[in-house]
Amino acid sequence: MSSYEITYVISSIFGTYIIYKMLKLFFDERRTSIKAEAFSYIAYYFINLLIFFTVRKPIVLLIINITLFFCLSLNYRSSLAKKIIFSVLSFIALMLIETLVVALTGYFAIPVFGYSEYDSSLGLVLIRILSMLLVTILTNLKNIKNDIPVPNFYWFSTIFVSVASLYQFISFFTHGSFNNIEMIILIISILGINFAILFLYDTLYLSFSAKTEKILLEQQNNAYAMQLDIMQQSLDSLQTVRHDIKNHMIVLKNLNSAEGYTKFDEYVDKIISSVDGRTLYSNSENVIVDSILNYKLQAVTNMDVELQVDVSVPKKLSISSYDMTIILGNLTDNAITALKKCSGENFLSVKISYCKGSILITVANTYNGEVKEKNGTLLTSKEDEKNHGIGLRNVEEAVNRNNGHMKINYDDKEFKVNIILPLL
Amino acid sequence: MMRIAVCDDAVEICSEIENIILDYDKQLPVDVFYSGETLINYMKDGNRFDLIFLDIEIGKINGVEVGRFIRDELNDHITKIVYISSKSSYDRQLFDVQPLNFLSKPLDRKKIIQNIKLAATLLEKENKTFSFKIGNEIHRLPIKEIIYFESAGRQIKLISTNEVYHFYGRIDSVAEQLFASRFIVPHRSYIVNYDNIKIIEKDSIKMINGDIIPVSRTKTKNVKEMQIKYEEDNIL
Structure with a gap:
């Protein structure tokens, strides 16, 4: 076996892994078991070698390779069209790199139907490392698109290590002379470094996505905690009412038998007025809307704020209570926090109405006129920026989940959020 | 000139609204109906209103049915309907009538006038x-x-x-x-x-x-x- 053939056998292991990463880029969900998947890649590796040692006609290699890519894509769940497109696309991407390297190393003219005469070990290693760089960059772009923030520094380091290793490899190759064994060790170590760094990057990515997931989970927990609070609150008030009713009934019973009708009548009036005194801001019978508003708006009762609540919505809404809690909870929280910070004549208005298949939520309040803005998004003016900055962002996410739209208007006195949410 | 109707089976509610409207603008013509049937019959004869204050819980034919009659039978989507109710919870079907607003009892004078003003602005736009x-x-x-x-x-x-x-x-x-x-x-x-x-x-x-x-x-x-x-x- 020539040194080129040995290089090919070794670097193909790496090449197979690159193809695995490439396909993983396009297909998310596995259809077969891990074992079957691993086996298919191992099979690919050996078929690839077999073809390499038997046929060396580029056109045959091309057809066989695309077919093999397609077979590998059968491991994943997606439409047939997507499988065909992406196996061809992956092949073209890797092919382009190959052509580029071939051109750079001076073997530009490959006769398509003739025999491949290309046999530079250096070129082969270059091809693998450049392919790896491409896959890393593409993976990073995909991660960015998926909103999983891997800091630039990390993936820059990844790329830096492989580029540096590539440079060292080239200088060794051009300045030194090695025997076959030294050559093989050099190739294995250079590919090994790159393999390891790619692997490390993946691990890094996983830990970052776990972190993001954890933050999401925390937010979810907060929303549920808020809901539980609301439920507890209404349970408490229900118990008070029950307790009161019992006492009232006892008094009424005594009055009825002893003191006569006038006292009885007076007492009933007193109960009626006390029942009226218990303010319910929202009484739409939409449990989730009512409980959030009645709970949150209690905080305003003791403040010098003109409060207007107008809720006219159908009893049942198709928006999940989880999203409704996030939207109304955060909006009222924000409004109340803003109101606490300003003096003078203040108002808070919460209006929810139904219109043409959607509901419109409008929360407007006076505020001290301080708004922090960065790149078109509003930032919190609360002290603890880290924890509170997510309020409006969560609202926006919940709105988007429901195909809705949010619009924020403010001048130096009034801050207003309008949200439209389509119902199913 | 805007034509207003008030429809409620409770006489005192009708006169309360009528008084508020006349107090706001003496010129506004207001027709009062004490049941859904009389309002429907009056409209069947070709009479139209710009704004109707309509109670939801009235007699045999309730406010929803009156609203539906106006929209579906008379094919009139222009008349503005303001629903009045002693409750503040509403069934989905009420919204199909596309009411301008809901008012809950006890009535708020300010809100009635606001609704008249709103209807007037909308009418002005629509009559262009x-x-x-x-x-x-x-x-x-x-x-x-x-x-x-x-x-x-x-x-x-x-x-x-x-x-x-x-x-x-x-x-x-x-x-x-x-x-x-x-x-x-x-x-x-x-x-x-x-x-x-x-x-x-x-x-x-x-x-x-x-x-x-x-x-x-x-x-x-x-x-x-x-x-x-x-x-x-x-x-x-």
């Missing part, structure tokens, strides 16, 4: 006319009668509540003329009267006459923004 030329003849159509425009080649198709007109023109110049009115553009070949929409769905809009207008993907955000804008006008 849209003009177009067919041959040498200039037609004028009140905005409220327009359901939508559709561009068809070099012609524009105007679908109104009563008729379909064809005239030569460009959809852009139609949009320009409607600039100050409540219209939305859900698709590059359509201009739709917001007040004659029944329901806005994810990729289509259903009009009061049952026609379905497509919403193109690039316009969905714009449609929602316009909806917020127009609905904001309706908030008291």
Whole structure:
């Protein structure tokens, strides 16, 4: 076996892994078991070698390779069209790199139907490392698109290590002379470094996505905690009412038998007025809307704020209570926090109405006129920026989940959020 | 002059509203009905109102049915209905009538007047006319009668509540003329009267006459923004 053939056998292991990463880029969900998947890649590796040692006609290699890519894509769940497109696309991407390297190393003219005469070990290693760089960059772009923030520094380091290793490899190759064994060790170590760094990057990515997931989970927990609070609150008030009713009934019973009708009548009036005194801001019978508003708006009762609540919505809404809690909870929280910070004549208005298949939520309040803005998004003016900055962002996410739209208007006195949410 | 009706089986509620209205503007003509049937019969004879204060819980025929009769039987989507109720929870079917607002008892004088003012502003907008030329003849159509425009080649198709007109023109110049009115553009070949929409769905809009207008993907955000804008006008 020539040194080129040995290089090919070794670097193909790496090449197979690159193809695995490439396909993983396009297909998310596995259809077969891990074992079957691993086996298919191992099979690919050996078929690839077999073809390499038997046929060396580029056109045959091309057809066989695309077919093999397609077979590998059968491991994943997606439409047939997507499988065909992406196996061809992956092949073209890797092919382009190959052509580029071939051109750079001076073997530009490959006769398509003739025999491949290309046999530079250096070129082969270059091809693998450049392919790896491409896959890393593409993976990073995909991660960015998926909103999983891997800091630039990390993936820059990844790329830096492989580029540096590539440079060292080239200088060794051009300045030194090695025997076959030294050559093989050099190739294995250079590919090994790159393999390891790619692997490390993946691990890094996983830990970052776990972190993001954890933050999401925390937010979810907060929303549920808020809901539980609301439920507890209404349970408490229900118990008070029950307790009161019992006492009232006892008094009424005594009055009825002893003191006569006038006292009885007076007492009933007193109960009626006390029942009226218990303010319910929202009484739409939409449990989730009512409980959030009645709970949150209690905080305003003791403040010098003109409060207007107008809720006219159908009893049942198709928006999940989880999203409704996030939207109304955060909006009222924000409004109340803003109101606490300003003096003078203040108002808070919460209006929810139904219109043409959607509901419109409008929360407007006076505020001290301080708004922090960065790149078109509003930032919190609360002290603890880290924890509170997510309020409006969560609202926006919940709105988007429901195909809705949010619009924020403010001048130096009034801050207003309008949200439209389509119902199913 | 705006014509107002009040329909409630409780005489004292009727006179309360009537007094508030007359106190606000002596000139406003107010008709009072003590049952849904009398209001329906009166309207069957061809009488129309601009604004009706309608109690939900009245006698044999309730407010929902009266509302439905006005919308579906009389095919009148222009009359503004303000529902009055002692409850503040509403069934979904009430919303199909597209009421202007809901008022809960005990009645708030301020809110009644706000509703009259709102109805007046909306009416003023709807009574503006849209003009177009067919041959040498200039037609004028009140905005409220327009359901939508559709561009068809070099012609524009105007679908109104009563008729379909064809005239030569460009959809852009139609949009320009409607600039100050409540219209939305859900698709590059359509201009739709917001007040004659029944329901806005994810990729289509259903009009009061049952026609379905497509919403193109690039316009969905714009449609929602316009909806917020127009609905904001309706908030008291």
